[in-house]
Amino acid sequence: MKMNNCFKSWLVLAGSLLALSGQAAAVEVAGVSIDDSARVAGAELKLNGAGVRTKVLFKVYVAALYLGDKKSTPAEVLAAPGPKRVSLTMLREVSSDTLSQALLEGLNHNSSDEEKSRLFNQMLAIGQIFGAYRSIKPRDVITVDWVPNTGTVIQMNGKKLGDTLPDVAFYNAILKIWLGDRPADKTLKRQLLGEAAS
Template identity: 40%
Template sequence: MRGLVIALLLALVAPLSAKADVVEVAGVKYDTVNEVAGQKLQLNGAGIRYKAIFKIYTAGLYTVTKQNTPEAVLGSTTAKRLHIVALRDLPGNDLGKLFTKGIEENSTREEFAKSINGVLRISEMFAAKKELMKGEDFAVDWIPGTGAVVTVNGKVQGAPIPEPEFYASLLRIWLGKAPADYQLKDALLGLKPTR
């Protein structure tokens, strides 16, 4: 009888602990721990990108240790991951243009010049994709010694982008002085609860 009670208690507790390993944002599940190039990363924060009242995508930022300022995230040379999931169909050309605009608005002229190789590559990737459909995702990992590795729906897109300036410039789209969405910036920095 005691064994049956223990088994029932474990069955009740197991689903609760499994849920604690995932953060859900607008129906998208982000694991609280992820791995990039053999290094364990934790979910720094996750949130929703809104345009007017419309939900456009969710984003999750993974770092080695929790960071709650843009300077700390951008200054860290350890592995990182930015993971985005589309909540509606997004034209690839528009994504490429928005990334370029976001990088330009949040970078100095010198930073942008050092990032141009990566900016052109990521714009070409999304132009070739044509459309990121609702539910599809992409991630950009920073792997020290390798560079930025872009995956779309889990498939690596071309060779790594080696310039660290590109990855920092890319993150500034969400964490810079003129972020794509101020609420999302706070959410990625873990300063605001996710919805």
């Protein structure tokens, strides 16, 4: 009986230590706790990097990039096989129109004319996806996942938004909003590629 109680106590202690080690592995950016892993389409993804999108001195959101394996260049990220995730945790209220416009601007700045022509309908869908919401509020979490053989899946607070967008070129165009030659935020680009967030 004593041995049984001792074993139970050990299990509780081991479980507590595991829980604490999991918490320690999370990263905090601008007061937001970022998980060190994410599960997308049954695959366990690793946090590649995270940082803050700043615009005119205002902190807008915390972005995190999850991949199957760590990558340090945009080319490696775009070429990486398997599921991927970009997570945005809002730090301030932003109208859905403003967010849609910022995403479309990023797509426009980092896509060739040929890409824009090919992806035009999916780019338009971005505005429709967020159109159901008047604004995106602080602590709302938007995830943009690439699911192989399915497409781009966008969710807010765990709820799917709009239709799945099938073209991998479109997902890569979304990634280039933050990782392209004209990124939304140069510091954030470096942080998503693995530099420590400040």
